[in-house]
Amino acid sequence: MTVDILFPFYGDVELMKLAVQSVRQQSDPDWRMVVVDDGYPDASIPGWFASLGDDRITYLRNEVNLGANGNYRKALGFVEHELVVVMGADDIMLPNYVAWLVDRAARFPEADVFQPGVFVIDENGAPSRTLVEQIKDAYRPKGRGPRLLRGEKLAASLLASNWLYFPSIGWRAERITAVGFREDYHVVQDLALVLDIVRQGGSLLLDDTAAFLYRRHSGSDSSVKALDGVRFEEERRFFYQMAEEMAANGWPKAARTARAHLTSRLHALTLLPKAALHRRTAGVRNLGEHLVR
Template sequence: MTVDVMLPYYGDVDQMKLAARSVMNQENQDWRLIVIDDGYPDPEPARWYSEITDPRVAYLRNEENLGANGNYRKALDLAEAPIVVVMGADDIMLPNYLDVISKAFDTFPEASVVQPGVQVIDEQGIACTPLVDAVKKVYAPKTKEPVLLQGEKMATSLMRADWAYFPSLAWRTDVIRRIGFTEGLHVVQDLALLLDIAAENGSMVVDPTLAFLYRRHSASDSSVKALDGRRFDEERAFFEGQARRFRELGWQRTARAAAFHTTSRLNAATLVARSLAIGKTDSLPRLLKHVVS
């Protein structure tokens, strides 16, 4: 089963190289790697890829910066294989990744997406479990074997806490391309995609086999937006919309989970304390609004 690995890129060159090498070093060599450079101001990526002779590796550079959402959508347009991964340019596939997701799709051919086991690492590549990931573990499915989640059960589980790790997900190309990324969403675009699949009674496989290293940066775009409260403006509007959507579907448990968005509120509450500790009081009104609304 050929897998297209799309690598939208803008950022640290060395970490991007590690990500690309982790694809090229897969035990399962039935892959194609396409790097989409969103105009990062450094000539090194182009030079580095020009020296790679493997015909399965392609490097493209956007003429103008599309932003994360736009570059993701371009990546989907370029996918040709039946399965696609939109990988983070600072993450790492373990050598068994393609074998794990391929076996999952073979076992559950009706599934639209596969979530393999993930270990979070920090900027230095050291395994860690920040609070947000500790919460994810609490709400993620508890299983020692691959399990299929579908429809309302899938949506309710994800709405209670978005425990999926988007860069590690493997998707059926026809499904993710048909649904696509919602324009205007930057923080919750991955959750929106998964909920769209669930809403049409689609399904996802959760396989606990460790196969992917997800890098979490304290200075990432989502972290910065979280600390100043911007991400919660997007999240609050999103959850309100999802609550209405699932009430109309008659999925009352999912609608209640969306209305309460408990873990999102808890995240904002922890940032209130962090903002006070560093003296960033200008963000407090936004954060407190999300905690109580």
């Protein structure tokens, strides 16, 4: 079964090359990759892709920068097969990823979203275990082996703390293309997508089998937005909207969890000292507002 690997790109070129090569090293060679370059200013990139001589890889370059959300939505337009991955441009697929996804999709036909086991690395490729990882581990549903999750219990769990690693997730094409990314979110669009699928009756397969290396580094777009407090303005709007939608769905526990958004507020609290130290006045104000509201 051919797996579509969508690869929206804008960022570190050397890390991007490592990510692409990790796909080419898959034990299951039945995949196609569509690279959607959002106009990153490096003239060597098209030539590098051409030098690979791999007809499974299609390289496209946007004439106008669309931003992360716009580029994700554009990439979804290139889906052709039943299984899809929207891969991060600085992450690493372990050699078993495609084989893992194909196997789990066949074994669990009722699953729409597939989360493998993930190791987290830093910008230098070293193992990383930040406070974010510790919180994700604490909230991730307990159990061993592949297990299906669905309904209000799954929604409430994700709203309490998003323990998923979006670039590592596999998707049923019919689900992700039918739902798509919400246009008005630029930081939490991944969580919004999963919750929209869950609200519509979809299910998630959570597996312990390690198949992906997720890269977390201080220079990421979400990290910068977090220190300025910008991401929390969006998160606050998102959680209040989710509270309304979960209540309309007849899921009171999920609605209460969204309204409280406790871990998001605690995250803002942990960033306050750093924002103050760097004299990010607007960041301190935004973080403080998110904490108390």
